[in-house]
Amino acid sequence: MEQAKELPLQQRRNGFDPAEELSRARDGEGVVQVETPWGLPAYLVCRHEDVRRVLSDPVQFSSALTPLRGTGALDPDEVARLRAGQLIGVDPPEHTRLRRLLTPEFTVRRMRRLEPRIAEIVQTALDDLERAGKPADLMAHFALPVPSLVICELLGVPYADRAEFQDRSTRLLGTSLSPEELNAVRREDRAYMAGLVARAQADPGQDLLGMLVREHGDDLSADELTGVAGQLLLAGHETTAHMLGLGTLALLRHPDQMAMIREDPARIEPAVEELLRWLSISQSPPPRTTTTEVEIAGQVIPAGALVICSLPAANRDPAFIGDPDRLDVTREAAGHVAFGHGVHHCLGAPLARMEMRLAFPALLKRFPALALADQYEQVDYLAFSVVFGLNSLRVTW
Template identity: 75%
Template structure:
């Protein structure tokens, strides 16, 4: 899942445009089939009966840790839990958050400016905005952000030994379990409190812990990396940046194009075939691990013309940056809203925004399951 700057590595494109599916070894040392074409990726993600998300991974046996983790569940368990959460993530419900998100963005911009140039866009803007939003939504103390950011980095870092990543998952579970216990004793007005009040008898504490942990991890990691990487993409494509500055109405298609072109989620959790299947003309035996490459699928020529080109005027393209099927990202409306508010606000506040230093000094999160930049020094 390596990357070359903002682009997927050439081997992914060759695999997609060639056989479409190749054998690889996962970071856990297990063999798997890597699916690279858009239609094949959609086939896998849309069929939980033949491609199960309940895939045992190293560290299995921790049933309490994986309980409530929607991305690792199949129907009917997945259906039951998602039905409880879906009302909280509708576009209408997310729109109610817009004034508060706007405040959070403006405060982060104030802090970035106060830090003085050059300043790290990731530390002062890209990471704080989604972190505070998801903390307030869930009822997680923002003061604890340093700890859960560090744990998230270890969980997602495929270069670390498996036991260290599993230990980080355990630490994260224990932390969230403490929050769930407090919410059960005194439920607040946040989402965790709502789940306790309205569904406390239907959800075990381990399920509540898993749900909250997943939402916290996904809620800040993906959007934070989209904000950092998206800003870098625009700075490296000044023609696209100029278009967005000249016409703020382009922000919606720009967000969709950045989501497609960057594909910060490099792959979704592996599926396990429950029977012999055919993917893109290839037979895959029952019991095989299958991994979907999101960057390869989103740059498939079958999806869109000139897929390697960043073109913010395209609009919606049917990308799979948020997944597809039953596991389509629950928080997609929230992520889109944060990006639509934060990116234009950044460009308005700093009309002369630029990188502070040569391009080659940008350090990417090369081994993270959620791709991004470790830091982004900017000036204005």
């Protein structure tokens, strides 16, 4: 299948902001017809209230019925293996069963026990950034290493393998690969994760993968363990890394906001929520498929249709929050959908919040004169990806 030559509407940005045509779609019809990057027709839902409705209703908007992109030519058994353990691709009660096994490991209380180690990892990354000398790439020396090492230690993944899994993650989240290329990366990724699972089954350690084998080895198949581990590794480093990179860039572009956090680190919690809302780096969660005819924003959507939710448009909806295009780290941004909503709300949200809460103040304290090393117009953004992010961010101090 020929890939799209331009970014689909749901991935378009104007700097930090959703593209003007995406905002117009939200403020106008609310639901517009689009094409997925792999050529399938879909309905794009743009308003905050409607996005929350779709994401909170797995009965009318199914994840399990949505075809896995690029797998049309694969053997059904291979597709089943690829989907096994994929929390984002199943509905209750299967989703409930899998999530119940993992939720205890991602509670706020459990995350607080990791706080001292995460703080150490942040300081080590800052040391590495300083040693690199200015100008240095913040993504390579800070934004990527912090969440990568955290999730590696949590899961039991060798940190020495980070370059390989980061490369695979970037390709898996991209939308420009052909189905053949995408499936080749999927097979490579699952083979790697299956090896880690086999090692954990032979000698379960104290990490999350070892815990799953010890406590739930009879409840989860090897394919499910592979899928769960792969999804946690992918989600556990990629999105947080781009939040750290883009969040830093956003603060550098808003020095008054940056100064507030530097002078009073206690402001960091509302600041993290506002950065999550304002940046909305996850362009959209995986598409849902309607199980019945539904009406959204006055538009009838037939049964069996793909529905995509625009998180950037929803989080900038003036019906949700006042003056939505202004970054204000002092405001309460409760109710944003940066982590999704409903049963598929991001499992690792407490971990991501903690990493950001520790990383941003530490970065600003270590480098009070932090600045961009290049012109803002030269910043190297990711393209054709379901995650809004940066390839690199050169900074000085």
